[in-house]
Amino acid sequence: MEPAIRCVDVSKQYRLGITRTSLLNVFSHNIRRVLKPDPQEVHQDQTIWALRDVNFELSKGESLGLIGQNGAGKSTLLKLLAYITRPTYGQIEINGRLSALIELGTGFHPELTGRENIYLNGTILGLSPSEIRHRFDEIVDFSELDKFIDTPIKRYSSGMTVRLGFSVAALIDPDVLLVDEVLAVGDASFRQKCIGRIQTLLENGTSIVFVSHNLYMVKAVCRNSLYISRGRIKHHGNTSEVINRYERDLHEERASRFDSEITNQATNILFAEIVEVELLSRNSSPPSEEFYSTQSVEVRIHYRVFHKGGNANAVVRVVRSDGVTCCMMRTSIDEYNLVLGEGNGVISIILEPLQLTGGSYYIEAFITDEMDSVVLATGISNWFYVSGKSLSHETQSGVFEPRRQWKHVETSQ
C-alpha cells in the first residue's frame, strides 16, 4: 500500500540577512558592491539549512508527532508538507486530500460571517460548494457556534475562531491532516473533543501530522513521533520513547545553561558548590529514576563549602519537563535554621508523599546567603519519572495528586 506521506532526502535552505524589497535597494546595493566591495558582504548572503536530509514515511491511518525546540524545523517541515513552500532538495509525496491547520483562523476573512467563511475556507481546502453544503450542519454542530454563525468573524474571540477553523479542517474528511499548535488556544473541553475527533479520523484512515509544544497532547494523539533538532531527524520512533529522548536532551542543555547563568551572576568568590542533587525513595535505598505519586521521597543536596561558612539557606524547586514549576520549598520560609561550615555535607528534604501526577520532572536546588537573596551555588537533579494514578495527558490535568478519600452521603428527601 502506498504511504500517505513520503519524504525522501528533504532539505530546505533559507537565505539569512537582508531581503531587498525595494528596487532602489537593489540598484544601490549592486552599485555599492561594484564601487566598494565589502568583505562582510559574504555574511549577509549566508544561508541556513532549516531542514537537512529528512526521510520518513507515514502510512494511512497513522499519526506522527513532531517534537523539537523552537526553530528546530518543525514548522518548516509542516509547511513543506502543506505545499506552501518547496524543498530545496528532495521529494515530498502526499497521497490524497490534504487539510492543514497551520495557524489560527487561516483562510478566514474578518469581514465575512462564520457561514460565508465556512464556504470560503472549504473551497480553499479544495471542496466543491455542494460538498460543503453537505457537511455544513455537521461543521456548525461540532464548532458549537450555531448562535454566531451569521456574525462576522471579526467579532469572534480567538477561541471561537479556532473552534471554527478546526471544525472545517477536521470535518471535511481529509486524507492527510496537518495540525500545528492551534489547539493551544481552545478551552479544555473543546480540546478533548478535538482529540476525540482526531481519533475518529485516524480510525477512518486519515493520516495526521501533529505539532504541539504540549508533549502530553502529542502523547495523547500520536503513536509515533519525530524528534527534530537543528533541522535533522534525531530520533524516530514510539512517542513516549521519543519524548524521553527529547526531555533528556532538553534537560542536559538546561542543566549546563543553568550552571553557567547562575554562577555568573553570583559572587566572584566561589563560596560553595552543589556536587549532586539526588532523589531517593524512602523505602528502598538506591537512587532511582522512577517513583510513585504515593511514595515518600527524599531529596538530597550534596554540597561542598570552601570558606569559613555561616548562616545560609537552601531552596528546592520541582519542575515539570515542560518548564512548569510545581512547587518551591525554602528553608527561609519554613524557618529552618541552616548553618553551613567549611567542608562537605548533605542537606535533605523529605516529601511525604510525593503527590505529583504522572509525568517527567526534575529538581533544581540552590544554596543562598543568609538573607535568602544571593544565590551561592546551584545544582540540578537527573530527570525522574512519576507514575501516578492520574496520568497527565494535558496541562489542564494539573501537577498535584493529593492523597484523597471519596465519600458519599445520601440525605433523605
Next chain:
Amino acid sequence: MPKNIRNLIQAKDLLWAWSRRIIQARYQQSLLGGLWIIIQPAATVIILSIIFTYFIPIDTGEIPYIVFSYVAVIPWSFFSSSLTDMSSSLVQNMGLITKIYFPREILPIAAMMARLLDLGVASGLLIILMLIYQLPPYLIGWLYLPLILLIQIALILGLGLFVAALNVFFRDVQSMLTLILQIWFYASPIIYPVTLVPENLRPYYFLNPMAGILESYRAVLLYQTLPGYYLLISCVISFFIYLTGFWFFNRVEYKFADIV
C-alpha cells in the same frame, strides 16, 4: 502551462468564492454600496466632457463628447483598476499565502474578475447613453465585442500576474505602476481621437496594445466600422504578454511563501 490551467479548473469554485468575497468586502461597509460602480466612471466622464466640450473643444465629429469618452473610459478603468488591484492582491494576502496552499494565481485573477462586474454595470449605462443619443445599432460589429474583450483580458492577466508577482519581491512596483498608468492614460485614445495622432506615427502609436483595443471599441460601437489592422497588432502583443506573464508567475510562484 497545461498544469496551470488544470489547477485553475480544479480551483474554479475558489476563484468564484474569492471574487465574490472581494466584491462583498468592497461594498460591505460603504454608504452608497454598489452605486460606486456607476458614480466613478460617470463622474470622470462628466468632468472630461465639461473640459473638452467647453474649455478645450476636441472635435469628435458627429458623436457627442460624452459618449465618445465614455466608450473608452469604461474599458480603461477596467484595465487600470484591475491592474492596481492585481498588483496588491498577493501582498495583501501574504498571511494566507504563508499558511495554506491553493493555486496562487487565484488571487490576482479573482481581483480582475471582481472588476469585470464593474465593467458590466458601467456598460449598462453605456447602452442608456447610446439610446439617448440615438446611435444606430451595428450588429455585425458587435460580434467583435467578445473578441476585443478577450484580447483585453489577456493583456490584463499577463501584465497583472507579472506585476503581482514582482510586487511580492519589490514593494515599489505598486507605486511605479500608478505612475505608468498615468502616462499610459495619455498615450491611449481616451480623451482624444486617434485622428489627432500624426498619420506617419500611427503604426508606432498602435504598438501600445491598449490603443488598438480602445480604438476597436469605438469603431464598432460609435462609428459602425469593423476594427482595422490595429486590433491584430494588439492581439499579438496582448497574447505575447499573457504568455510571458503566466510564465513569469509560475517561475517565481514557489518563492512567495519564503518571503517574509
